[in-house]
Amino acid sequence: MPKQRFPITDDHIHIDPERGIGIRAVKEFARSGGTHIFLVTKPSWSYGITPGVPEDFRVVFQKTITLAEECCREGVVAFPILGVHPAEITKMTERMSLQEAESLMIGALGLAADYVRNGSAVALKSGRPHYEVDSAVWEASNRVLYASLEHAAECGCAVQLHAESGPCTDVVDMAEKAGMPIARVVKHFATPDTPLHPSFIANHDGIAHAARDGRAFTMESDYMDERDRPGSVLGPRSVPRFTLRYYESGLFTEEDIWRIHAEVPEEVYGVEISL
Numbered sequence: 316m317p318k319q320r321f322p323i324t325d326d327h328i329h330i331d332p333e334r335g336i337g338i339r340a341v342k343e344f345a346r347s348g349g350t351h352i353f354l355v356t357k358p359s360w361s362y363g364i365t366p367g368v369p370e371d372f373r374v375v376f377q378k379t380i381t382l383a384e385e386c387c388r389e390g391v392v393a394f395p396i397l398g399v400h401p402a403e404i405t406k407m408t409e410r411m412s413l414q415e416a417e418s419l420m421i422g423a424l425g426l427a428a429d430y431v432r433n434g435s436a437v438a439l440k441s442g443r444p445h446y447e448v449d450s451a452v453w454e455a456s457n458r459v460l461y462a463s464l465e466h467a468a469e470c471g472c473a474v475q476l477h478a479e480s481g482p483c484t485d486v487v488d489m490a491e492k493a494g495m496p497i498a499r500v501v502k503h504f505a506t507p508d509t510p511l512h513p514s515f516i517a518n519h520d521g522i523a524h525a526a527r528d529g530r531a532f533t534m535e536s537d538y539m540d541e542r543d544r545p546g547s548v549l550g551p552r553s554v555p556r557f558t559l560r561y562y563e564s565g566l567f568t569e570e571d572i573w574r575i576h577a578e579v580p581e582e583v584y585g586v587e588i589s590l
Contacts, residue, residue, distance in 0.1 A: 321569060322588050324351040324576040325554040326514040327475065327503050327535035330382050331357060335540030340551040341386045341393075348555035351576070351588050353535075354383045354393045355440055355475065356427075358400040366407070369422030372399065376427060380435050394586055397427035398440025398463065401477055404456055405444065417455040421462040428466040437584050439467050442477035442503075460486070464493035464500070473499040473584050475514070482509040499583055504537060504548075512583055517549055517557040523566040531579045534558065 330340055344352065356379045359366050366372055376397045386393035399420045407416035430436040441463030443456035460476065464486075467474040474495070476486065483502055487510050490500050498512055505513030507521040513532045515522050525532050534557070537548040558576070561567040567575075577588040 319348065319350065319590055321572045322350045322576045322590055323348050323555045323558050323572070324353070324533065324580055324588060325349060325536050325538075325551075326353050326501070326533035326580065327355055328352050328538045328551065329355055329357050329540050330386070331361060331540040332382070334361060335542055337382075337540070338385055338389060340538065340540055341389050341391050344551045344555065345389065345391050347552040348559060349391060349552075350590065351392045351580075352386065352394070353396050353438070353475075353580075353584070354379060354386065355396045356398055356400070358403060358406075360406060365410075366403075366419060366423070367411075369419060369426050372423040372426055376430055376436070380430070392588070394438075394584065395430075395436040396438045396440050396475055397430050397436045398475075399423045399427070399459070400440070401442040401444050401456055401459070402446075404452060404459070405448070408452070413451060413455050417459060420459045424459070424463050424466055428470050431470045431472045437586055438473040438475060438501075439463050439470075440475045440477065442475075443479070445477065445479045457489075461489050461493060464490050464495045467499070468494040471585070473501055473512075475501045475503050476511070477503050480504070481506060482511075484510055486511060498531070501533070501583060503535065505532075517553045522557075523561065526561070526567055526571045526575070529574075531582070532575065533580055533583070534575060 359375050379395050383393035383395045404416050441460050443460050463474050500511045501514050502509045502511040503514050514535045517534050534554050536553045538551045
């Protein structure tokens, strides 16, 4: 088997051995040419957990870390990203007050930050609902998002944001106030107009233009790994396949691939990506 010439990194992927195909997805990623993943925490309900206190998220975080270790044993380097999905606020307010839900989410982000400090994770995950909510929920969600930026700034790590489609330009001021470098605030499922660091879905039609411009960006599948939603959002092979397709068609050079899949994520997340 020929030696791989360059790394291929998925910036946002989920693995779920309980509701999906688990490590089999990682093997598919590797067989397609994938080498590194940023393994993102799934929502608490994916594990049948109904959190009432921040400590309840420890199970979610620990499962993500354990999965990352399993990925590494399969030859794929996995970097855990821990946090609280912004849609948790909607679930939580079905059984507690909005103030309690906000406090719980911020507390859980503090717990995630502890894992970053001890080296078990590389970044935090936060955001705000990508669907319509009332003003009170929106404001509470922004306070949670801001808390994640404060934690990330204090830890010296990146933060991935799951938020509404669009540029999220208001987050720039929030990040600056929190002392968080904009280049380390990652807009998951990004659009080209974002001032944050864009993580583009692998089939985004703006990728070729961004590569030509030499823009700093990363690529993701946002693979959900759920049997009842196979291939959602894209399959686990998508980042390697699209990367190689862009390369074979001349849209990417080998230098582009090293920049997108190694140099840029190294700068954003403070990790080492090598073959």
